[in-house]
Amino acid sequence: MAAAFNPPPNHPGDKDLSPGTPAIRIGVLAGEPIRLAGLSTVFEEPPESGKPQLVPVVGTLQELLADPELYYMVVDFNSSAEGQKTLETVKRSRPEIRQIVIGPDRDDELVLEAITAGARAYLDSSADPHTVRMAIDIVVSGSIWAPRRLLSQLIDRLLGVPAGGLGALQLTARERQVLDLILLARSNREIAEELGIEERTVKAHVGRLMRKTGSENRIELSIRALRRRSVLAVREEAGKEKNL
Numbered sequence: 001m002a003a004a005f006n007p008p009p010n011h012p013g014d015k016d017l018s019p020g021t022p023a024i025r026i027g028v029l030a031g032e033p034i035r036l037a038g039l040s041t042v043f044e045e046p047p048e049s050g051k052p053q054l055v056p057v058v059g060t061l062q063e064l065l066a067d068p069e070l071y072y073m074v075v076d077f078n079s080s081a082e083g084q085k086t087l088e089t090v091k092r093s094r095p096e097i098r099q100i101v102i103g104p105d106r107d108d109e110l111v112l113e114a115i116t117a118g119a120r121a122y123l124d125s126s127a128d129p130h131t132v133r134m135a136i137d138i139v140v141s142g143s144i145w146a147p148r149r150l151l152s153q154l155i156d157r158l159l160g161v162p163a164g165g166l167g168a169l170q171l172t173a174r175e176r177q178v179l180d181l182i183l184l185a186r187s188n189r190e191i192a193e194e195l196g197i198e199e200r201t202v203k204a205h206v207g208r209l210m211r212k213t214g215s216e217n218r219i220e221l222s223i224r225a226l227r228r229r230s231v232l233a234v235r236e237e238a239g240k241e242k243n244l
Contacts, residue, residue, distance in 0.1 A: 024055065024072065025057050025069060026055065026057065026136065027059065027064040027067070027072065027073035028057065028058050029086065030074075042129045051137055057070060061090075065089075065090065075087065075099055075101050077101055077103035077104065077114075083101070083114075084117055087101070091117060098120040099121075100119070100132075100145075101123070104125060108147075123135055123145070143187075144218070171209075175205055178191055178202060182218055206218075209221060
């Protein structure tokens with residue numbers, strides 16, 4: 001299973017996925033012809049109602065990076081020994097490009113490294129075309145697709161590190177409300193409806209939370225918040241025991 005999370009707004013390739021949305025070009029980077037043939041089946045699947053048509057753009061890394069209208073790229077780790085290096089090169093040269101990684105199954109360490117390097121989706125090689133298409137749609141809509149097990153692993157790792165991130169920050173009451181709903185995996189639209197504010201206002205609050213915490217996306221923001229709250233809870237319990 002995978003979870004979707006919304007990263008910072010205002011990406012040049014963001015789409016609302018409304019009817020009539022023009023086709024979206026997706027770069028495809030795979031070194032082996034057989035892998036390219038397999039990935040091509042993803043783009044043969046017709047889009048669901050209200051979803052954009054995806055058009056594959058096959059080329060070398062240099063050719064894809066040179067395309068100014070390309071905002072999404074599928075990187076196949078299975079046909080290249082330099083997959084991680086590719087992610088870092090893309091992030092450094094074209095940070096606005098959102099990368100979708102297809103890699104080995106159940107390699108949690110690789111998933112963590114890929115997302116840290118800039119991937120916005122990670123799918124196991126066993127994923128069927130429909131699942132790959134779904135993940136691409138999620139990334140195109142402005143969210144992140146990652147295995148659900150990743151969150152708990154990241155949180156476990158960070159809880160072993162001294163608290164930080166949200167410790168000395170001053171958040172407004174509204175920012176705290178937005179953060180609470182982010183931790184419940186609410187989308188910007190759902191947050192706006194629950195708080196009775198406009199979606200663009202939610203995006204502005206999320207953007208400020210990102211900047212204040214130095215987070216690149218909602219996963220990192222959520223982890224920082226959860227880590228801080230967990231540490232505070234432990235301290236509170238320790239204080240209660242001391243006063244008994």
